[in-house]
Amino acid sequence: MTIDAQNSTTRRGGGRAALDRLPGRSLRRLWTVLSFGLFGVGALLFGLVYSPLLWLLVHPRERREKVARSSISAMFGLFIAFMGLFVLSWEVHGRVEPDGEHGKNRGDSDGPAQAGGTGRVVVANHPTLIDAVFLMWLLPGADCVVKASHWRNPLLMLAVRAAGYLPNNDDERLLNEGVRRVRAGHTLLLFPQGTRTRPGEEPEFRRGGAVIAARATVPLLPVRIRCTPPALRKGEPWLRVPARRGHFTIEALPLMHPADGIDPGVSERRGTRELTKRLSLLLLEEVN
Amino acid sequence: MRPCRAPARPQRWGSTTLNKHDNPFQYVHDLLVDEFDIPGDAVRPEASLFDDLGIDSIDAVDMIVHMREVTGGRITPERFKTVRTVQDVVDLVDHVMA
Numbered sequence: 001m002t003i004d005a006q007n008s009t010t011r012r013g014g015g016r017a018a019l020d021r022l023p024g025r026s027l028r029r030l031w032t033v034l035s036f037g038l039f040g041v042g043a044l045l046f047g048l049v050y051s052p053l054l055w056l057l058v059h060p061r062e063r064r065e066k067v068a069r070s071s072i073s074a075m076f077g078l079f080i081a082f083m084g085l086f087v088l089s090w091e092v093h094g095r096v097e098p099d100g101e102h103g104k105n106r107g108d109s110d111g112p113a114q115a116g117g118t119g120r121v122v123v124a125n126h127p128t129l130i131d132a133v134f135l136m137w138l139l140p141g142a143d144c145v146v147k148a149s150h151w152r153n154p155l156l157m158l159a160v161r162a163a164g165y166l167p168n169n170d171d172e173r174l175l176n177e178g179v180r181r182v183r184a185g186h187t188l189l190l191f192p193q194g195t196r197t198r199p200g201e202e203p204e205f206r207r208g209g210a211v212i213a214a215r216a217t218v219p220l221l222p223v224r225i226r227c228t229p230p231a232l233r234k235g236e237p238w239l240r241v242p243a244r245r246g247h248f249t250i251e252a253l254p255l256m257h258p259a260d261g262i263d264p265g266v267s268e269r270r271g272t273r274e275l276t277k278r279l280s281l282l283l284l285e286e287v288n
Numbered sequence: 289m290r291p292c293r294a295p296a297r298p299q300r301w302g303s304t305t306l307n308k309h310d311n312p313f314q315y316v317h318d319l320l321v322d323e324f325d326i327p328g329d330a331v332r333p334e335a336s337l338f339d340d341l342g343i344d345s346i347d348a349v350d351m352i353v354h355m356r357e358v359t360g361g362r363i364t365p366e367r368f369k370t371v372r373t374v375q376d377v378v379d380l381v382d383h384v385m386a
Contacts, residue, residue: 269325
């Protein structure tokens with residue numbers, strides 16, 4: 001496994017191509033079970049042991065949420081490394097994380113400097129069960145719009161609360177909080193199609209991400225996710241492992257600025273609709 | 289989504305006032321035309337906000353915010369959830385203004 005962000009903008013991980021077929025289906029099925037088992041144990045420990053400690057020891061809330069999100073990111077990295085041993089591999093193109101977030105590579109961003117500096121909205125398509133896991137790993141500390149039912153899921157409820165993620169069932173709060181947070185320099189990750197793509201269906205993109213970016217005047221980072229052969233799709237049991245290990249290609253596309261290519265006189269409503277349409281074409285476009 | 293400019297019309301209500309005596313349909317009509325670029329003749333009582341007028345969930349939030357301003361905070365997202373047609377919005381405004 002090599003992760004090399006220093007010299008190249010492409011990083012790869014998981015098994016090498018020659019090993020694609022090596023782990024047989026039954027091993028990969030077993031490993032998938034173990035991986036999700038590990039995920040569950042991790043979530044439980046996080047919720048029952050780690051997050052109470054955070055509530056006790058880390059103040060104020062802002063700082064606690066940031067620590068919780070960074071920890072979740074690190075745990076997801078472990079989870080992906082674990083899955084990467086036998087059941088998947090991946091390559092990441094481009095810089096997903098904002099320039100300068102870690103105090104380096106500042107200044108090559110192609111947009112106007114913002115007051116908060118690094119605030120941005122990351123929007124991605126959603127082909128598999130673990131897209132959020134990948135992106136939250138790649139975006140340490142990012143805020144995320146998360147399925148509201150996780151707030152009632154015993155395994156995840158403490159983690160999503162500790163991290164201060166935004167539930168997707170309150171549009172008004174989502175818009176206001178989303179704008180406030182990206183203005184404050186946060187990265188906000190969301191999946192405009194709301195839920196995973198159903199095989200054979202064209203997902204519809206909602207324009208909340210574009211609206212938040214427009215109202216906060218921060219850029220949008222479109223991230224295109226592909227998985228071949230398809231794995232962990234909506235409506236499929238996750239134990240149905242494909243013939244080869246799933247290979248993820250995660251591409252950070254050029255930043256988009258909400259005002260780009262839209263006449264100044266156009267209303268926000270129409271402008272963000274057009275932007276969202278462009279985003280969906282870009283992210284759902286069939287490559288190859 | 290093609291541009292659909294509404295014809296210029298006099299603004300009778302200003303944008304943030306609604307009195308007991310004002311006509312709620314006229315208010316909803318003007319709100320949809322002025323703030324959401326919807327052609328005036330499409331705003332009929334039986335028109336569905338979502339299917340006929342292309343109101344989406346973001347627009348719904350903006351409508352609620354606007355209506356809350358003019359009605360003094362009595363329109364909540366929960367109440368708005370039952371709304372389907374223009375007439376439903378009018379009834380809601382009427383109800384909270386009564």
